[in-house]
Amino acid sequence: MKTSIQKENILKSSILFFTISAFILSALLFTSCSDNEGIEVNDDTVLIEKIESASKTEVDATSLPVATASTLNGDLADSFVETVQLANGLGFKVSVDTFNESREEEKSDVFFSLEGRQLNDTDEKRKRKRNKCFEFVFPIDFIMPDDSSITLNSKDDWSLIKDWYEANPDADERPELVFPVDVTLKEDGSTQTLIDIDELKTIKNSCKRSKDKRKCFKLVLPVTFTMPDASTIEVTERAGFKLLREWHKANPDATEKGALNFPVDVEYRDGTTATVNDETEYEAAKDSCRD
Structure with missing residues (x-):
């Protein structure tokens, strides 16, 4: 009888030992796997x-x-x-x-x-x-150093510019983005039309300073531009800004941009409007946005 009890106790101890060992091993494996997730x-x-x-x-x-x-x-x-x-x-x-x-x-x-x-x-x-606070709305155009143009129809086409420079290793000038361009702000998904490099720089500076990325004001359409060849382009809707881009693509050697004809009305972010009578007032309005 005594021997039977001793065997039973030994069996119970063995089962308990293996159970505890299995638990410890499982815990170690779990901890190891968890650590590896962040390794x-x-x-x-x-x-x-x-x-x-x-x-x-x-x-x-x-x-x-x-x-x-x-x-x-x-x-x-x-x-x-x-x-x-x-x-x-x-x-x-x-x-x-x-x-x-x-x-x-x-x-x-x-x-x-x-x-x-x-x-x-x-x-x-x-x-x-490398952060981007906005995305270009394609297509967009670039004037290359040899006055040729490259149109990007999607983000996959960025390689076209890289290919151009590989084929022209002596070129040291950067490609020129043709304005106006539409951009979509990642912050709220709104689309903005940027008519020149100054407006693009303003948005980028707002990104760096974590400020409102929306344009301070937009032109109230219609507006008219006089181009360097004395022709005029009237923009009656936002899509019409592409006419300016097409003109510059067709005249890549033009050193001047289209001149906005004044007076124009502008609409600020808060919905208020104002009349801008000349280039000086227009630049002052842009400067006030940077303050």
């Missing part, structure tokens, strides 16, 4: 810091692994590689320059592993340089 981000951050602090050698862009093409021809299709630096045993620091004016900064850095995987960069300052 890529953490490892990428550490690796980027190591690449930044390491001594680096500048190498040719052709030295980049094939796998980097998915990024350079994807999200960065609107950019071209300026320099490539290799940190031995760690990875690559790639400096890029963009011709996409919707990005907050022209120049930024991206990092890749030795295998060519883009590293997840959590540095807010670097990420902000």
